[in-house]
Amino acid sequence: MGAWTDFWRLHHAARVLARHDALVPREYMDGLPVSLRLARKMLGTRERSDAAIPPGVRLVQALESLGPAYIKLGQVLATRPDIIGADVARALETLQDRLPPFATGAAKAEIEASLMKPVSELFSFFGEPVAAASIAQVHIGETAEEAPKKVAVKVLRPGIAQEFSRDISAFAFAARQAERFSTEGRRLRLGAIVDTLALSVALELDLRMEGAAASELGENTRNDRDFRVPAIDWYRTGGRVLTSEWIDGTPIRDPREVEAAGHDPKRIATAVVQSFLTQALRDGFFHADLHPGNLFVDGEGRLVAVDFGIMGRLDPAMRRFLAETLAGFLARDYMRVAEVHYQAGFVPRSYPIETFAQALRAIGEPIFGRTARDVSMAKLLAQLFDTTYRFDMQAQPQLILLQKTMVVVEGVARALDPDFDIWESSRPVVETWMLGQVGPEARLREVGDGVNALGRLARDLPQLLRNAEIVSTMLVDGGMRLHPDTVRQIADAQALRTRHVRVAIWIAAVALGVLAAGLL
DSSP: OHHHHHHHHHHHHHHHHHHTTOSSOGGGOTTOOHHHHHHHHHTTOOOOSOTTSOHHHHHHHHHHHHOHHHHHHHHHHTTOHHHHOHHHHHHHTTOOOOOOOOOHHHHHHHHHHHHSSOHHHHEEEEEEEEEEOSSEEEEEEEESSSSOOEEEEEEEOTTHHHHHHHHHHHHHHHHHHHHHHOHHHHHHTHHHHHHHHHHHHHHHTOHHHHHHHHHHHHHHTTTOSSEEOOOBOGGGOBTTEEEEEOOOOEESSOHHHHHHTTOOHHHHHHHHHHHHHHIIIIISEEESOOOGGGEEEOTTSOEEEOOOSSEEEOOHHHHHHHHHHHHHHHHTOHHHHHHHHHHTTOSOTTSOHHHHHHHHHHHHTTTTTSOGGGOOHHHHHHHHHHHHHHTTOOOOHHHHHHHHHHHHHHHHHHHHOTTOOHHHHHHHHHHHHHHHHHSHHHHHHHHHHHHHHHHHHHHHHHHHHHHHHHHHHHHHTTSOOOOHHHHHHHHHHHHHHHHHHHHHHHHHHHHHHHHHHHHO
Protein backbone atom coordinates (compact mmCIF):
# COMPACT_ATOMS: atom_id res chain seq x y z
CA MET A 1 0.00 0.00 0.00
CA GLY A 2 2.88 2.38 0.80
CA ALA A 3 4.39 1.99 -2.66
CA TRP A 4 1.06 2.79 -4.32
CA THR A 5 0.67 5.89 -2.13
CA ASP A 6 4.19 6.99 -2.99
CA PHE A 7 3.50 6.46 -6.68
CA TRP A 8 0.32 8.56 -6.74
CA ARG A 9 1.90 11.37 -4.73
CA LEU A 10 4.72 11.46 -7.27
CA HIS A 11 2.19 11.37 -10.10
CA HIS A 12 0.42 14.43 -8.64
CA ALA A 13 3.74 16.26 -8.28
CA ALA A 14 4.68 15.38 -11.86
CA ARG A 15 1.40 16.86 -13.11
CA VAL A 16 2.02 20.10 -11.21
CA LEU A 17 5.58 20.33 -12.52
CA ALA A 18 4.30 19.67 -16.04
CA ARG A 19 1.70 22.45 -15.77
CA HIS A 20 4.58 24.82 -15.01
CA ASP A 21 6.66 23.30 -17.86
CA ALA A 22 9.27 22.45 -15.24
CA LEU A 23 9.34 18.63 -15.50
CA VAL A 24 10.69 18.24 -19.05
CA PRO A 25 11.20 21.90 -20.06
CA ARG A 26 10.73 22.87 -23.68
CA GLU A 27 14.31 24.20 -23.74
CA TYR A 28 15.56 20.60 -23.45
CA MET A 29 13.33 19.07 -26.13
CA ASP A 30 16.07 18.71 -28.73
CA GLY A 31 17.54 15.25 -28.53
CA LEU A 32 14.95 13.87 -26.08
CA PRO A 33 13.83 10.29 -26.75
CA VAL A 34 10.29 9.71 -28.03
CA SER A 35 9.23 8.17 -24.71
CA LEU A 36 10.01 11.37 -22.79
CA ARG A 37 8.27 13.53 -25.36
CA LEU A 38 5.20 11.31 -25.04
CA ALA A 39 5.37 11.48 -21.24
CA ARG A 40 5.58 15.25 -21.47
CA LYS A 41 2.31 15.37 -23.43
CA MET A 42 0.50 12.78 -21.33
CA LEU A 43 1.26 14.69 -18.12
CA GLY A 44 -0.36 17.81 -19.55
CA THR A 45 2.66 20.03 -20.11
CA ARG A 46 1.52 23.47 -21.17
CA GLU A 47 3.14 25.33 -24.01
CA ARG A 48 3.36 28.52 -22.00
CA SER A 49 3.17 31.95 -23.56
CA ASP A 50 5.62 33.47 -21.02
CA ALA A 51 8.63 32.25 -22.98
CA ALA A 52 10.91 34.75 -21.25
CA ILE A 53 10.68 32.89 -17.91
CA PRO A 54 13.71 30.57 -17.63
CA PRO A 55 13.24 26.92 -16.63
CA GLY A 56 14.82 27.43 -13.20
CA VAL A 57 12.29 30.12 -12.30
CA ARG A 58 9.43 27.92 -13.53
CA LEU A 59 10.75 25.13 -11.29
CA VAL A 60 10.77 27.52 -8.32
CA GLN A 61 7.13 28.44 -8.98
CA ALA A 62 6.14 24.77 -9.19
CA LEU A 63 7.95 23.76 -5.99
CA GLU A 64 6.43 26.66 -4.05
CA SER A 65 2.96 25.55 -5.16
CA LEU A 66 3.64 21.93 -4.10
CA GLY A 67 4.26 22.88 -0.48
CA PRO A 68 6.79 22.62 2.36
CA ALA A 69 8.56 19.33 1.51
CA TYR A 70 9.15 20.41 -2.08
CA ILE A 71 10.44 23.80 -0.94
CA LYS A 72 12.95 22.00 1.30
CA LEU A 73 13.87 19.64 -1.55
CA GLY A 74 14.55 22.66 -3.74
CA GLN A 75 16.79 24.16 -1.05
CA VAL A 76 18.80 20.93 -0.88
CA LEU A 77 19.09 20.74 -4.67
CA ALA A 78 20.32 24.35 -4.73
CA THR A 79 23.49 23.05 -3.08
CA ARG A 80 24.08 20.53 -5.90
CA PRO A 81 24.84 22.48 -9.09
CA ASP A 82 26.77 19.41 -10.24
CA ILE A 83 23.41 17.64 -10.61
CA ILE A 84 20.95 20.30 -11.74
CA GLY A 85 23.26 22.86 -13.35
CA ALA A 86 24.47 26.23 -12.10
CA ASP A 87 21.60 28.27 -13.62
CA VAL A 88 18.86 26.15 -12.03
CA ALA A 89 20.76 26.04 -8.71
CA ARG A 90 20.91 29.86 -8.65
CA ALA A 91 17.18 30.05 -9.36
CA LEU A 92 16.41 27.64 -6.52
CA GLU A 93 18.20 29.95 -4.10
CA THR A 94 15.25 32.35 -4.49
CA LEU A 95 12.69 29.86 -3.10
CA GLN A 96 10.37 31.71 -0.73
CA ASP A 97 9.74 29.79 2.48
CA ARG A 98 6.58 31.69 3.41
CA LEU A 99 3.01 30.52 3.93
CA PRO A 100 -0.13 32.08 5.44
CA PRO A 101 -0.26 31.77 9.26
CA PHE A 102 -2.42 29.16 10.99
CA ALA A 103 -4.87 29.96 13.78
CA THR A 104 -3.56 31.14 17.15
CA GLY A 105 -5.84 28.61 18.86
CA ALA A 106 -4.11 25.78 16.99
CA ALA A 107 -0.73 27.19 18.05
CA LYS A 108 -1.81 27.16 21.70
CA ALA A 109 -2.94 23.54 21.36
CA GLU A 110 0.48 22.59 19.95
CA ILE A 111 2.22 24.32 22.87
CA GLU A 112 0.10 22.56 25.47
CA ALA A 113 0.60 19.17 23.81
CA SER A 114 4.37 19.67 23.66
CA LEU A 115 4.98 21.20 27.11
CA MET A 116 2.12 19.45 28.98
CA LYS A 117 1.08 22.71 30.65
CA PRO A 118 -1.71 25.24 29.97
CA VAL A 119 -0.65 28.26 27.94
CA SER A 120 -1.99 30.50 30.71
CA GLU A 121 0.47 28.91 33.15
CA LEU A 122 3.38 29.53 30.79
CA PHE A 123 2.55 32.96 29.37
CA SER A 124 0.75 35.96 30.82
CA PHE A 125 0.31 37.23 27.26
CA PHE A 126 0.33 35.28 23.97
CA GLY A 127 -0.18 37.36 20.83
CA GLU A 128 -1.04 36.77 17.19
CA PRO A 129 1.62 35.41 14.76
CA VAL A 130 4.19 37.93 13.53
CA ALA A 131 5.85 35.65 10.92
CA ALA A 132 4.91 32.37 9.21
CA ALA A 133 6.96 29.90 7.16
CA SER A 134 6.41 26.39 5.80
CA ILE A 135 7.36 24.59 9.00
CA ALA A 136 6.52 26.98 11.84
CA GLN A 137 5.33 30.45 12.80
CA VAL A 138 6.40 32.93 15.46
CA HIS A 139 4.25 34.65 18.11
CA ILE A 140 5.11 37.41 20.56
CA GLY A 141 4.48 36.64 24.21
CA GLU A 142 5.28 37.46 27.84
CA THR A 143 6.26 34.92 30.45
CA ALA A 144 3.98 34.21 33.43
CA GLU A 145 6.44 35.30 36.11
CA GLU A 146 6.54 38.05 38.73
CA ALA A 147 8.91 39.92 36.44
CA PRO A 148 7.53 39.02 32.96
CA LYS A 149 9.95 38.71 30.08
CA LYS A 150 9.09 39.50 26.49
CA VAL A 151 9.69 36.40 24.36
CA ALA A 152 9.42 35.05 20.81
CA VAL A 153 7.49 31.76 20.65
CA LYS A 154 8.06 29.56 17.57
CA VAL A 155 5.42 26.85 17.03
CA LEU A 156 5.37 24.01 14.49
CA ARG A 157 2.49 23.81 12.03
CA PRO A 158 -0.06 21.17 13.08
CA GLY A 159 0.39 17.93 11.14
CA ILE A 160 3.59 19.12 9.45
CA ALA A 161 5.60 16.06 10.54
CA GLN A 162 3.10 13.67 8.94
CA GLU A 163 3.00 15.73 5.74
CA PHE A 164 6.78 15.70 5.45
CA SER A 165 6.91 11.98 6.20
CA ARG A 166 4.55 11.19 3.32
CA ASP A 167 6.39 13.36 0.80
CA ILE A 168 9.85 12.17 1.81
CA SER A 169 8.67 8.57 1.53
CA ALA A 170 7.66 9.37 -2.06
CA PHE A 171 11.03 11.01 -2.75
CA ALA A 172 12.84 7.94 -1.40
CA PHE A 173 10.71 5.65 -3.57
CA ALA A 174 11.58 7.68 -6.68
CA ALA A 175 15.30 7.71 -5.77
CA ARG A 176 15.32 3.93 -5.28
CA GLN A 177 13.76 3.31 -8.68
CA ALA A 178 16.14 5.76 -10.36
CA GLU A 179 19.18 4.13 -8.78
CA ARG A 180 17.90 0.63 -9.56
CA PHE A 181 17.30 1.21 -13.24
CA SER A 182 19.63 4.10 -14.14
CA THR A 183 23.41 4.23 -14.14
CA GLU A 184 23.19 8.03 -13.93
CA GLY A 185 20.87 7.76 -10.95
CA ARG A 186 23.45 5.62 -9.15
CA ARG A 187 26.28 7.95 -10.09
CA LEU A 188 24.43 10.98 -8.72
CA ARG A 189 23.57 9.09 -5.51
CA LEU A 190 19.99 10.33 -5.50
CA GLY A 191 19.21 8.26 -2.43
CA ALA A 192 21.89 10.16 -0.51
CA ILE A 193 20.24 13.46 -1.49
CA VAL A 194 16.91 12.25 -0.09
CA ASP A 195 18.70 11.05 3.06
CA THR A 196 20.22 14.53 3.45
CA LEU A 197 16.78 16.10 3.08
CA ALA A 198 15.23 13.65 5.56
CA LEU A 199 17.92 14.37 8.17
CA SER A 200 17.61 18.13 7.66
CA VAL A 201 13.84 18.01 8.05
CA ALA A 202 14.04 15.72 11.10
CA LEU A 203 16.28 18.27 12.80
CA GLU A 204 14.05 21.20 11.83
CA LEU A 205 10.93 19.39 13.06
CA ASP A 206 12.43 19.09 16.56
CA LEU A 207 12.66 22.67 17.78
CA ARG A 208 14.87 21.56 20.67
CA MET A 209 17.59 21.04 18.04
CA GLU A 210 17.21 24.62 16.87
CA GLY A 211 17.41 25.75 20.49
CA ALA A 212 20.59 23.71 20.91
CA ALA A 213 22.08 25.30 17.76
CA ALA A 214 21.31 28.77 19.12
CA SER A 215 22.81 27.83 22.47
CA GLU A 216 26.01 26.50 20.86
CA LEU A 217 26.42 29.56 18.66
CA GLY A 218 25.75 31.77 21.69
CA GLU A 219 28.51 30.05 23.68
CA ASN A 220 30.95 30.33 20.77
CA THR A 221 30.31 34.06 20.36
CA ARG A 222 29.71 35.13 23.98
CA ASN A 223 32.92 37.16 24.07
CA ASP A 224 32.51 38.68 20.59
CA ARG A 225 32.10 42.43 20.68
CA ASP A 226 29.81 42.85 17.66
CA PHE A 227 27.56 39.76 17.69
CA ARG A 228 25.20 38.02 20.06
CA VAL A 229 22.47 35.37 20.12
CA PRO A 230 19.09 35.58 21.92
CA ALA A 231 18.89 33.52 25.11
CA ILE A 232 16.82 30.32 24.93
CA ASP A 233 14.04 29.79 27.50
CA TRP A 234 14.43 26.02 27.97
CA TYR A 235 11.52 25.83 30.45
CA ARG A 236 9.17 26.86 27.64
CA THR A 237 10.88 24.88 24.87
CA GLY A 238 9.96 21.40 23.64
CA GLY A 239 9.85 19.35 20.47
CA ARG A 240 7.13 21.51 18.92
CA VAL A 241 7.74 24.87 20.57
CA LEU A 242 10.81 27.08 20.97
CA THR A 243 10.83 30.12 23.25
CA SER A 244 13.62 32.66 23.15
CA GLU A 245 14.39 36.21 24.19
CA TRP A 246 12.45 38.81 22.18
CA ILE A 247 14.75 41.16 20.28
CA ASP A 248 13.78 44.85 20.35
CA GLY A 249 16.34 45.81 17.73
CA THR A 250 16.54 47.67 14.46
CA PRO A 251 16.10 45.51 11.34
CA ILE A 252 19.03 45.96 8.97
CA ARG A 253 16.93 45.88 5.79
CA ASP A 254 17.10 49.66 5.32
CA PRO A 255 20.40 51.55 5.83
CA ARG A 256 18.45 54.75 6.50
CA GLU A 257 16.59 53.08 9.36
CA VAL A 258 19.88 51.77 10.76
CA GLU A 259 21.40 55.24 10.58
CA ALA A 260 18.29 56.85 12.11
CA ALA A 261 18.68 54.51 15.10
CA GLY A 262 22.16 55.95 15.69
CA HIS A 263 24.25 53.21 14.08
CA ASP A 264 26.88 53.48 11.33
CA PRO A 265 25.77 51.28 8.36
CA LYS A 266 29.41 50.91 7.22
CA ARG A 267 30.44 49.51 10.60
CA ILE A 268 27.44 47.16 10.63
CA ALA A 269 28.36 45.91 7.13
CA THR A 270 31.85 45.05 8.37
CA ALA A 271 30.43 43.35 11.46
CA VAL A 272 28.14 41.16 9.33
CA VAL A 273 31.00 39.81 7.20
CA GLN A 274 33.57 39.47 9.98
CA SER A 275 31.09 37.76 12.31
CA PHE A 276 30.19 35.23 9.63
CA LEU A 277 33.82 34.46 8.75
CA THR A 278 34.79 34.24 12.42
CA GLN A 279 32.06 31.69 13.05
CA ALA A 280 33.10 29.67 9.99
CA LEU A 281 36.88 29.72 10.49
CA ARG A 282 37.35 29.99 14.25
CA ASP A 283 34.42 27.86 15.41
CA GLY A 284 33.53 25.74 12.39
CA PHE A 285 29.84 26.39 13.14
CA PHE A 286 28.02 29.21 11.39
CA HIS A 287 24.55 30.64 10.89
CA ALA A 288 23.72 29.67 7.30
CA ASP A 289 20.61 31.81 6.82
CA LEU A 290 21.84 35.37 7.45
CA HIS A 291 19.32 37.19 5.27
CA PRO A 292 18.19 40.71 6.34
CA GLY A 293 15.02 39.39 8.00
CA ASN A 294 17.15 37.39 10.45
CA LEU A 295 19.50 40.20 11.49
CA PHE A 296 18.92 43.11 13.89
CA VAL A 297 21.07 45.74 15.60
CA ASP A 298 20.46 46.11 19.34
CA GLY A 299 20.75 49.28 21.41
CA GLU A 300 24.46 48.66 22.01
CA GLY A 301 25.19 48.41 18.29
CA ARG A 302 25.67 44.63 18.26
CA LEU A 303 24.35 42.33 15.55
CA VAL A 304 21.69 39.94 16.81
CA ALA A 305 20.78 36.90 14.71
CA VAL A 306 17.53 34.93 14.93
CA ASP A 307 16.18 31.70 13.33
CA PHE A 308 18.73 28.92 13.75
CA GLY A 309 17.02 26.27 11.62
CA ILE A 310 19.80 26.22 9.01
CA MET A 311 23.34 25.96 10.36
CA GLY A 312 26.61 25.02 8.69
CA ARG A 313 29.62 23.13 10.00
CA LEU A 314 33.22 22.99 8.76
CA ASP A 315 35.60 20.40 10.16
CA PRO A 316 39.15 21.57 11.02
CA ALA A 317 40.62 20.29 7.74
CA MET A 318 37.98 22.11 5.69
CA ARG A 319 38.46 25.32 7.68
CA ARG A 320 42.19 25.25 7.05
CA PHE A 321 41.57 24.54 3.37
CA LEU A 322 39.19 27.52 3.13
CA ALA A 323 41.49 29.90 5.00
CA GLU A 324 44.56 28.94 2.97
CA THR A 325 42.57 29.28 -0.26
CA LEU A 326 41.38 32.78 0.65
CA ALA A 327 44.85 33.77 1.91
CA GLY A 328 46.38 32.48 -1.33
CA PHE A 329 44.04 34.57 -3.43
CA LEU A 330 44.67 37.61 -1.23
CA ALA A 331 48.44 37.13 -1.80
CA ARG A 332 47.92 36.23 -5.50
CA ASP A 333 49.85 33.01 -4.82
CA TYR A 334 48.00 30.71 -7.20
CA MET A 335 50.50 27.87 -6.92
CA ARG A 336 49.90 27.79 -3.17
CA VAL A 337 46.12 27.65 -3.71
CA ALA A 338 46.67 24.77 -6.16
CA GLU A 339 48.88 22.94 -3.65
CA VAL A 340 46.16 23.29 -0.99
CA HIS A 341 43.66 21.59 -3.32
CA TYR A 342 46.07 18.78 -4.15
CA GLN A 343 47.06 18.26 -0.50
CA ALA A 344 43.38 17.97 0.44
CA GLY A 345 42.93 15.34 -2.27
CA PHE A 346 40.24 17.40 -4.00
CA VAL A 347 41.91 17.37 -7.43
CA PRO A 348 43.23 14.11 -8.95
CA ARG A 349 47.01 14.13 -9.38
CA SER A 350 46.53 13.03 -12.97
CA TYR A 351 46.15 16.76 -13.73
CA PRO A 352 49.42 18.75 -13.72
CA ILE A 353 49.44 21.13 -10.78
CA GLU A 354 50.80 23.89 -13.04
CA THR A 355 47.71 23.62 -15.27
CA PHE A 356 45.40 23.88 -12.28
CA ALA A 357 47.34 26.90 -10.95
CA GLN A 358 46.93 28.52 -14.36
CA ALA A 359 43.17 27.98 -14.14
CA LEU A 360 43.18 29.58 -10.68
CA ARG A 361 45.10 32.58 -12.04
CA ALA A 362 42.35 33.03 -14.62
CA ILE A 363 39.91 33.36 -11.72
CA GLY A 364 41.98 35.62 -9.46
CA GLU A 365 43.70 38.09 -11.76
CA PRO A 366 40.52 39.75 -13.11
CA ILE A 367 39.67 40.72 -9.52
CA PHE A 368 42.72 42.80 -8.75
CA GLY A 369 42.80 46.39 -9.85
CA ARG A 370 39.01 46.67 -9.78
CA THR A 371 36.95 48.80 -7.42
CA ALA A 372 35.67 47.26 -4.21
CA ARG A 373 32.05 47.29 -5.37
CA ASP A 374 33.01 45.12 -8.38
CA VAL A 375 34.78 42.43 -6.36
CA SER A 376 32.76 39.55 -4.91
CA MET A 377 34.23 36.85 -2.69
CA ALA A 378 31.10 34.75 -3.18
CA LYS A 379 31.47 34.92 -6.97
CA LEU A 380 35.14 34.04 -6.67
CA LEU A 381 34.26 30.95 -4.62
CA ALA A 382 31.55 30.03 -7.14
CA GLN A 383 34.04 30.35 -10.01
CA LEU A 384 36.54 28.32 -8.01
CA PHE A 385 34.05 25.49 -7.53
CA ASP A 386 33.04 25.59 -11.21
CA THR A 387 36.71 25.30 -12.16
CA THR A 388 37.40 22.47 -9.76
CA TYR A 389 34.43 20.53 -11.18
CA ARG A 390 36.19 20.66 -14.56
CA PHE A 391 39.18 19.09 -12.83
CA ASP A 392 36.97 16.29 -11.45
CA MET A 393 36.71 17.66 -7.91
CA GLN A 394 33.69 16.15 -6.17
CA ALA A 395 31.11 18.49 -4.67
CA GLN A 396 31.89 19.47 -1.06
CA PRO A 397 28.51 20.17 0.61
CA GLN A 398 30.16 22.01 3.53
CA LEU A 399 31.83 24.48 1.19
CA ILE A 400 28.82 24.89 -1.09
CA LEU A 401 26.60 25.86 1.87
CA LEU A 402 29.26 28.30 3.03
CA GLN A 403 29.56 29.84 -0.45
CA LYS A 404 25.81 30.26 -0.72
CA THR A 405 25.69 31.89 2.70
CA MET A 406 28.50 34.19 1.58
CA VAL A 407 26.31 35.32 -1.34
CA VAL A 408 23.64 36.43 1.13
CA VAL A 409 26.15 38.00 3.54
CA GLU A 410 27.78 39.99 0.75
CA GLY A 411 24.37 41.20 -0.39
CA VAL A 412 23.54 42.37 3.14
CA ALA A 413 26.88 44.19 3.46
CA ARG A 414 26.60 45.88 0.06
CA ALA A 415 23.04 47.01 0.82
CA LEU A 416 24.38 48.75 3.92
CA ASP A 417 27.49 50.11 2.18
CA PRO A 418 27.54 50.15 -1.66
CA ASP A 419 31.34 50.67 -1.62
CA PHE A 420 31.97 47.85 0.83
CA ASP A 421 35.38 46.18 0.35
CA ILE A 422 34.83 42.59 1.37
CA TRP A 423 38.47 41.65 0.88
CA GLU A 424 39.83 44.24 3.30
CA SER A 425 37.12 43.38 5.82
CA SER A 426 37.93 39.68 5.53
CA ARG A 427 41.70 40.02 5.68
CA PRO A 428 42.05 40.48 9.49
CA VAL A 429 39.82 37.46 10.21
CA VAL A 430 41.64 35.20 7.75
CA GLU A 431 45.11 36.35 8.84
CA THR A 432 44.34 36.05 12.56
CA TRP A 433 43.01 32.56 12.12
CA MET A 434 45.96 31.51 9.96
CA LEU A 435 48.41 32.87 12.55
CA GLY A 436 46.65 30.79 15.18
CA GLN A 437 47.04 27.71 12.98
CA VAL A 438 50.70 28.03 12.05
CA GLY A 439 52.15 30.11 14.91
CA PRO A 440 54.03 28.91 18.05
CA GLU A 441 50.82 28.18 20.01
CA ALA A 442 49.55 25.97 17.19
CA ARG A 443 52.84 24.05 17.16
CA LEU A 444 52.55 23.45 20.92
CA ARG A 445 48.99 22.17 20.43
CA GLU A 446 50.19 19.79 17.72
CA VAL A 447 52.93 18.47 20.01
CA GLY A 448 50.38 18.00 22.79
CA ASP A 449 48.03 16.12 20.44
CA GLY A 450 50.93 13.90 19.37
CA VAL A 451 51.87 13.08 22.95
CA ASN A 452 48.23 12.22 23.76
CA ALA A 453 48.02 9.96 20.70
CA LEU A 454 51.21 8.13 21.71
CA GLY A 455 49.83 7.74 25.23
CA ARG A 456 46.62 6.17 23.90
CA LEU A 457 48.66 3.82 21.68
CA ALA A 458 50.86 2.76 24.63
CA ARG A 459 47.76 2.13 26.75
CA ASP A 460 46.05 0.01 24.07
CA LEU A 461 49.17 -1.82 22.81
CA PRO A 462 48.97 -4.83 25.20
CA GLN A 463 45.36 -5.55 24.17
CA LEU A 464 46.25 -5.12 20.49
CA LEU A 465 49.09 -7.63 20.87
CA ARG A 466 46.79 -10.11 22.67
CA ASN A 467 44.20 -9.78 19.89
CA ALA A 468 46.85 -10.38 17.25
CA GLU A 469 48.07 -13.50 19.10
CA ILE A 470 44.53 -14.90 19.34
CA VAL A 471 43.87 -14.33 15.62
CA SER A 472 47.23 -15.93 14.69
CA THR A 473 46.45 -19.00 16.81
CA MET A 474 43.00 -19.39 15.22
CA LEU A 475 44.49 -19.24 11.73
CA VAL A 476 47.17 -21.82 12.58
CA ASP A 477 44.50 -24.17 14.01
CA GLY A 478 42.68 -24.33 10.69
CA GLY A 479 40.91 -21.07 10.22
CA MET A 480 38.93 -18.55 12.16
CA ARG A 481 35.92 -20.04 13.98
CA LEU A 482 32.72 -18.15 14.71
CA HIS A 483 30.37 -18.79 17.59
CA PRO A 484 27.26 -20.76 16.44
CA ASP A 485 24.97 -17.85 17.47
CA THR A 486 27.01 -15.49 15.32
CA VAL A 487 26.78 -17.83 12.33
CA ARG A 488 23.00 -18.07 12.78
CA GLN A 489 22.63 -14.27 12.98
CA ILE A 490 24.65 -13.82 9.78
CA ALA A 491 22.45 -16.38 7.99
CA ASP A 492 19.25 -14.71 9.22
CA ALA A 493 20.49 -11.28 8.12
CA GLN A 494 21.39 -12.61 4.67
CA ALA A 495 17.95 -14.23 4.28
CA LEU A 496 16.24 -11.01 5.35
CA ARG A 497 18.33 -9.01 2.86
CA THR A 498 17.35 -11.45 0.08
CA ARG A 499 13.65 -11.06 0.93
CA HIS A 500 14.00 -7.26 0.90
CA VAL A 501 15.66 -7.37 -2.50
CA ARG A 502 12.85 -9.54 -3.90
CA VAL A 503 10.16 -7.26 -2.49
CA ALA A 504 11.93 -4.17 -3.87
CA ILE A 505 12.18 -5.75 -7.34
CA TRP A 506 8.47 -6.62 -7.23
CA ILE A 507 7.52 -3.07 -6.21
CA ALA A 508 9.70 -1.61 -8.96
CA ALA A 509 8.15 -3.92 -11.56
CA VAL A 510 4.60 -3.00 -10.49
CA ALA A 511 5.40 0.72 -10.42
CA LEU A 512 6.96 0.63 -13.87
CA GLY A 513 4.00 -1.37 -15.17
CA VAL A 514 1.56 1.22 -13.86
CA LEU A 515 3.69 4.00 -15.34
CA ALA A 516 3.80 2.26 -18.72
CA ALA A 517 0.04 1.73 -18.67
CA GLY A 518 -0.48 5.40 -17.87
CA LEU A 519 1.64 6.46 -20.81
CA LEU A 520 -0.14 4.28 -23.36
